[in-house]
Amino acid sequence: MKNKYQMNNLIGIVNYGIAGNIHSVKKAIEKAGGNTLVINTPTDFDLVDKVVIPGVGSFKDAMQELSNDGFIEPLKFFNKPILGICLGMQILANLGFEYGKTKGLGLVDAEVKLILCDGKIPHMGFNKIQVVNPNILLDGLEEKEFYFMHSYEMVNYTNISALTEYRGHSIVSAICKNNLYGVQFHPEKSREAGIQLLSNFIKLKV
Amino acid sequence: MNTRIIAKLDVKPPYVVKPVHFEGLRKMGSPSELAKKYYNQGADELFYIDIVSSLYQRDILFDNIEKVASELFIPFAAGGGIKSIDDFSKMFRMGADKVVINTYAVQEDPSIINKASEIFGSQAVVVNIEAKKWKNHWECYTDCGRIQSQKDVLEWVQEVEQRGAGEILLQSVDTDGRRRGFDTELAEKVVNLVDIPVVVSSGAGSLEDIKTLIKVANPSGIAIASLLHYDQATIQDIKQCLNINEK
Numbered sequence: 001m002k003n004k005y006q007m008n009n010l011i012g013i014v015n016y017g018i019a020g021n022i023h024s025v026k027k028a029i030e031k032a033g034g035n036t037l038v039i040n041t042p043t044d045f046d047l048v049d050k051v052v053i054p055g056v057g058s059f060k061d062a063m064q065e066l067s068n069d070g071f072i073e074p075l076k077f078f079n080k081p082i083l084g085i086c087l088g089m090q091i092l093a094n095l096g097f098e099y100g101k102t103k104g105l106g107l108v109d110a111e112v113k114l115i116l117c118d119g120k121i122p123h124m125g126f127n128k129i130q131v132v133n134p135n136i137l138l139d140g141l142e143e144k145e146f147y148f149m150h151s152y153e154m155v156n157y158t159n160i161s162a163l164t165e166y167r168g169h170s171i172v173s174a175i176c177k178n179n180l181y182g183v184q185f186h187p188e189k190s191r192e193a194g195i196q197l198l199s200n201f202i203k204l205k206v
Numbered sequence: 207m208n209t210r211i212i213a214k215l216d217v218k219p220p221y222v223v224k225p226v227h228f229e230g231l232r233k234m235g236s237p238s239e240l241a242k243k244y245y246n247q248g249a250d251e252l253f254y255i256d257i258v259s260s261l262y263q264r265d266i267l268f269d270n271i272e273k274v275a276s277e278l279f280i281p282f283a284a285g286g287g288i289k290s291i292d293d294f295s296k297m298f299r300m301g302a303d304k305v306v307i308n309t310y311a312v313q314e315d316p317s318i319i320n321k322a323s324e325i326f327g328s329q330a331v332v333v334n335i336e337a338k339k340w341k342n343h344w345e346c347y348t349d350c351g352r353i354q355s356q357k358d359v360l361e362w363v364q365e366v367e368q369r370g371a372g373e374i375l376l377q378s379v380d381t382d383g384r385r386r387g388f389d390t391e392l393a394e395k396v397v398n399l400v401d402i403p404v405v406v407s408s409g410a411g412s413l414e415d416i417k418t419l420i421k422v423a424n425p426s427g428i429a430i431a432s433l434l435h436y437d438q439a440t441i442q443d444i445k446q447c448l449n450i451n452e453k
């Protein structure tokens with residue numbers, strides 16, 4: 001059963017929007033030892049064991065694109081591990097406030113709002129994560145630095161797995177709820193620590 | 207959060223070149239080799255700017271961008287000759303995380319900044335400023351420091367922020383490539399004027415220059431070219447001197 005091992009590791013990357021850093025996410029997952037399939041149609045979700053939602057763009061555009069592609073239902077009913085990256089994590093929330101008010105996937109009880117703090121916005125650069133609720137995804141990554149690049153943050157959320165300090169302000173940098181994982185930073189842009197995180201995701205049991 | 211140390215590649219395809227005052231180009235190596243070298247040294251980010259694309263009014267060479275992006279697991283900003291939303295899209299598809307724009311926004315249509323930031327998110331839109339000092343003010347230049355625009359730098363940086371730019375790359379036509387220090391006066395003014403991150407470039411001749419810049423202006427990032435290209439310092443050297451711990 002040579003295929004079985006491969007199937008257990010087949011990571012789908014949701015291809016949506018006109019931007020999308022599919023390319024770098026794909027490369028990084030492969031570097032971490034995973035097999036990837038770019039998800040272009042709703043039926044592609046049946047072929048994969050895990051899903052990564054990359055994120056570049058605005059909340060509003062992202063939801064519009066997911067809707068146009070027919071990806072909203074398959075994502076809502078996907079019962080295997082999902083990893084949302086940056087905007088890909090944010091759209092798991094109920095509501096987003098980037099360019100108006102937009103409904104998210106509603107998979108986690110949260111809202112996405114502009115970061116309000118003294119620091120420069122976007123929060124951009126390498127910053128440390130503090131693991132508050134350990135899980136397999138963040139295994140061995142306590143206090144490691146990851147690359148952040150965002151102006152909006154997730155708020156009102158209780159399933160926080162990591163926080164990041166920015167100018168006296170705590171940003172939710174990782175979440176976990178059942179099969180759902182989300183990271184505000186970009187593992188595909190975070191050198192060895194990022195590859196390690198993706199490798200942890202690949203190793204998660206389905 | 208530490209100051210980001212960014213390696214900047216000024217490219218005249220197929221080579222990375224180093225102009226002095228944005229003129230007199232010298233070949234430094236191939237973009238992908240140098241990108242890899244600085245990645246291995248611990249660069250936080252990489253900027254790739256095709257410095258002749260606007261000037262020669264030719265199309266952007268996207269293949270080059272893809273080649274450079276393919277081996278990096280750090281953010282990669284690319285620009286030079288960006289004229290449309292379609293150019294932005296192509297850059298992202300080739301692996302860029304941010305797109306750098308100057309000439310078109312200054313000369314033709316600044317609203318491209320609004321459009322791009324609405325579609326791609328402001329974090330992905332970097333406005334490049336090529337500033338030249340006159341008596342009491344700084345003026346924006348375009349086409350790799352050649353064309354005067356009559357736009358005042360301090361006004362323009364506020365305008366681009368309002369239009370949705372997520373970051374400013376601040377270069378100085380006066381100090382670029384001379385390795386005699388940054389225009390710290392300008393850097394300080396711009397950093398204090400806007401709430402978005404400012405990456406300061408042009409003029410690092412020594413580690414001391416970098417220290418001085420941080421002390422005076424404390425920018426979010428510093429983009430380094432000559433110092434690295436001439437092997438005068440490595441990224442590690444810079445981080446060590448700034449007491450930035452290795453990841």
